[in-house]
Amino acid sequence: MMGLGLYVHIPFCARKCLYCDFNSYQSKEYLIDGYIGAVLKEAYGYRNADIDTVFMGGGTPTLMSAGQISRLLSGLADTFDLKKGIEFTAEANPGTLDEEKLSMLLHSGVNRLSIGAQSMDDRLLKKLGRIHSSGVFTETFEEARHAGFDNINVDLMFALPDQTYGDWVDTVNKIVVQKPEHVSCYGLTIEDNTPYRKMYERGELRLPDEDTEREMYWNAVSILESNGYAHYEISNFAKKGRECRHNLIYWRDDSYIGLGAGAHSYYKGYRYANEQVPERYIDAVCKGDSPVVQREYIDRRNEMEEYFFMGLRLMKGIGIDDFEHRFGESPYNLYGKSMDRLLKLGLVNIADNRMYLTEKGVDLSNQVFMEFMD
């Protein structure tokens, strides 16, 4: 049995990006110390858990000072008795890192950095409301290498307002030159309750059309593949052996613990969500109350749905035997008709006892996932 994933959410940012609907807040740095205390207290409740991967995300974890980072991470290491050789990722935003923080991260056990570059085009970065420029990204990346990080992911976004196909190809090529071990490429979505949503409704965002968006995506796939990255998940690419093990836990529908404001857990058959607002989260935990505000039991039927729509995100798809092993029944018996239909529509393939998305299936993945829902 594999161990659990551990996710730690740091809901603070220097500035909130215009497209962002993550649980993160600007100008609340004064809460960080109290927040760290609360996270460690919440962690203590899981103290005997066997942890395989750690992912500190945000927000901007690197907004914390070196001292705060040290306090949080050493606290976690004490609580969980973290083994050597686990994957330990920290998200970092260019412009919030310095030598001291990098070295502190490294010495606190972090062995993988995920840097939010988003674009290598300064004009577009500004439009996104990012605080950094492409030059700052390159500096940060080089500093991280210099500090000793040998496993780095770069997050990119495409289909940005005013972004042309050429702009995007340029960004991907500039990243490839840096030789990160891992690259993520996400298409921009206009989320509710964001400034972008309002701008979009007012007609102020000139977004690439659907066809261009797909061309951008598939071109990134081709550039990255020809540079030695395996396209292992819809939006993720890795050099051999450098797949993100923490995210694989999500995609394989395995269990994880989430700590912090708005964090999610999938633990012992239940999905939980924590209180989102940092102040309320801190209050609850400090008073000894549970920060959990949502709890859902995942019955067999639900688990199957999730198994499909998470698992099919992986390019190698789901193993027919794995499914049968987990649920005690063949997917052919349960979903034969749906699988047939999807095969006929050319949205999935079945080979080597695995079912996976075709290229068309990748473009229309929701249509595939819905087939497996009630």
Next chain:
Amino acid sequence: MITERQKNIRNFCIIAHIDHGKSTLADRLIEKTGVLTEREMQDQVLDSMDLERERGITIKLQPARLVYNADNGQEYVLNLIDTPGHVDFTYEVSRSLSACEGALLVIDATQGIEAQTLANTYLAMDHDLTLIPVINKIDLPSAQPDMVKEEIENVLGIDSSEAVLASAKEGIGIDEILQAIVSRIPYPEGDEDAPLRALIFDSYYDNYKGAIAFVRVKEGSIKVGTMIKMMSTGKVFEITEVGVFRPKPVPCDGLKSGDVGYVAASIKNVSDTRVGDTITDEENPAVHPLPGFKRIPPMVFSSVYPYDSSKYEDLKVALEKLQLNDASLSFEPDNSIALGFGFRCGFLGLLHMDIIQERLEREYDLEIITTAPSVVYRITKTNGEVLYMDNPTNFPNPTEIEQMEEPIADSTIMLPKDYVGAIMELCQERRGVYKGMQYLDENRVMLEYELPLNEIIYDFFDALKSRSRGYASLDYDLKGYQQSALTKLDILVNGQAVDALSIIVHKDKAYDRARKIAKSLKESIPRQLFEIPIQATIGSKIIARETVKALRKDVLAKCYGGDVTRKKKLLEKQKEGKKRMRKVGEVEIPQEAFMSVLKLGDE
């Protein structure tokens, strides 16, 4: 022999265009005569349906019995009977008028005479009613009472010095109106010892008492225990309750000639209390019924389907309940390949259709899909057989059709002269035949056209309103059938005919309608996994085509920090939307698509 009782009765109705202030005036009359205290007055007491109150239109008011103490010291009973102010209900208007000796003709001082007012005034004249013109809303700054007076003289030929200037809202002129009712409208004739003849002018269904008939007793008398006979059907019932409207139904001892009230007789169905029928006494029957009874056939048909096919039974029950109160609504089971099981419903007109559909949704909480309204066509087959058809789906093969005829309506449109050009153009577009034009006064004009009913029910009211900025009003009267180059237009989605979208259309209009329908479907059918051709055909000939391109992209963004639940919710929502669509072959068609072809806009 006329009794003193009868001499103190006045039966009158109010003729008015929608919005001209009928309900408010009725309220003031009730208030003034003290049937209700001011405290008991709910604004517009007599609008019985919520729907009417909400729309601010009155289809029909409840009758009311007012007791008025005149200046001459006499006490009068004034029975207010209402007439629906809409062309769909012309027959009912004529029956209401038959129950009265006089009418208040309410004209908005800011608008002037409208088409429907004119039509109803002519009807009232046909019934020899005494007319009292009331120029309402004189308190408004834009009121032009002199212009309206001129119209009254020119158009109606009534001496305008007889008009009462009033503002129902402000309570101005109400006394004058009451005095005019007493002094000008004749009392009802009719011998109370003659055999019973009572005219049914309305009816409704009460869950406890059965169908209740609203009656005007013309001759004789009626009381609890009387065995009555419906003269059109010969059916016999025993009267269980007799009463008057104050304005709520209040039982009384009996009704005699000249009286207005209601009777209940444990009648199971409103279709046994048909408006216009004559009630007589079974033991001492009248020889002849009162004149004018007609069964009014529905003029407009549309199919109604439950959105959720499991709600078929609920829809049936709802229609049955509506029919209890509305004998003019007809329905029979219908089924469509695209929409499943539903009902083919017949209505008096478009407003009637709208009202029924809205009541189904509102009062019965049903989500429904309706098909484009159709009129009744007369088809002569090559073998000589004559068919009356309202459902395009059932039309015979074109090769079997010798000739097709469509209903034509004599139409009157009243409008300010500035819009004459625009409205004449509209009538031309709608295959209208110009019959005449008349100036009502300096500014207003009356246009007369023969219009195919098929064109009137296709968005004509909206077009009329939008091209005249809301100033034009329309009245029409069915004239008869006329041979016409009609054709059936079918819609194919992904190669498969969608029966619910077929319409009958004039050949000259087919291309235009076909293009509009195809385009509107293209816009309302979401992109799917494959390309979907939308074709409009006449027979095997394709006359319009659009394509819904294949879905190119349908993806979710990343899942933040393991928030699988949110992802699942988004997918569930999408799936729910998919489930709500109707499947025609492999294509999923949303409800909006069926509805959008009904309203294609004017231009």
